[in-house]
Amino acid sequence: MGSAKFNDQMPLHLPHEAAMGREDFLRGPSNQAAFDMIDLWPNWPASWVLLAGPVGAGKSHLAKIWQEMSGAQIVTIDALNRSDPTSLVSAGAVIIEDADCPGRDDTALFHLLNAAREARAFVLITARNWPESWGVTLPDLMSRLRLTTPVEIFEPDDELLRSVLVKLFADRQLMPDPSVIEYILMRMERSIGAALKIVEAVDRQALAQHRTITRPFVAMIIKALSEEAEGSTGDL
Template sequence: MPLKLPHETAMGREDFLRGPSNAAALDMIDLWPDWPSLWLLLAGPVGAGKSHLARIWAAKSNARVITLEELNRSDPTALVDCGAVVLEDADGWERDDVALFHLLNAAREARAYVLITARNWPDGWGVALPDLMSRLRLTTPLEIYEPDDELLRSVLVKLFADRQLDPDPSVIEYIVLRMERSIAAALRVVEAVDREALARRRTITRPFVASVMKELDEGLL
């Protein structure tokens, strides 16, 4: 039985793979501190690279990265005292609208930068506090999209490399042509291939990958 050893995903600026789907978002992160406004809202699907971009900006701006849980139980003034804050997954069910409203008010008073990530735009969050919606409309909207085939190839190579794996290019091409068009799907495929290769003591070949992807599609993995 293979051990579930952790692997570390490279999250630096040099590790982010640029493509048509994310170029505008990456350019805006690189543009800081010359943003159109102090607050930026980055929306996009799961696994598209929002968290990676947020970590790039946090390293650049020395921002504090917080979750909704931390937001809900923390003093908003203390959260913005470093001058920059990342709030991840702001459209999550555990969001406290009042807490987010107070965070943005504290950021406005402190002239602090705020980067918010979410899967969709605030109109779809179910925000019940009109004053919060008015604050969210002050953010600069930025969208990141699903990747094209060229970017997916690069992402797959990177994901395998994060696990110290180097499959043949024909394996990468096979996956790209048959997988769902998303980075989240790439993550699932690479994780399953790595896990099953260890468990079955198999090398990562096209026939092996084909069998793993078939089992994924059938819900067997």
């Protein structure tokens, strides 16, 4: 048997819209504290909250929920670097997404937090890691970041991962047999990021190959992803 390979004839990638409402957020022990903090607003212990967790853990979903609650403006690092900080906090609430990503201007973030303090605005910051690992070069910024309330999202347990897999397929109007979900669950890396990658690959290849999503088909996808990660196959 040769290496498992993906179909090179990819179909047109059709975007899907993930359900991002409060009722769509899947809760478990790994993310309950973060959900509770968002739900606690406006009675936060401090005006600024820093939400840290791995890729795909639900930070953006929680930010969207809080945006609906607070009317906050969502600001990317690129927008932060080129915008007037006073205008960014004018709504009384602001979300800084992926604050630890490359390209962050420490001075711009420092000025935004100062503007938020003067305007008594709420701030939600999302990141993969805590500020100590961001490579912050501005001591005054680190002092401001220490004023945030830290909340962590952890890797999910099996029950939450199972629910996430079902939701990710449902977001794509797919409903695999429960045995397929269990097959993936038993063989995947224990992270929501891995679930996202597997479901995306299954969806695309099912379209490309006009295949039903069965356990043998999923096994082929998982094998190909594993081989790709080891560098033994071509690009996805």
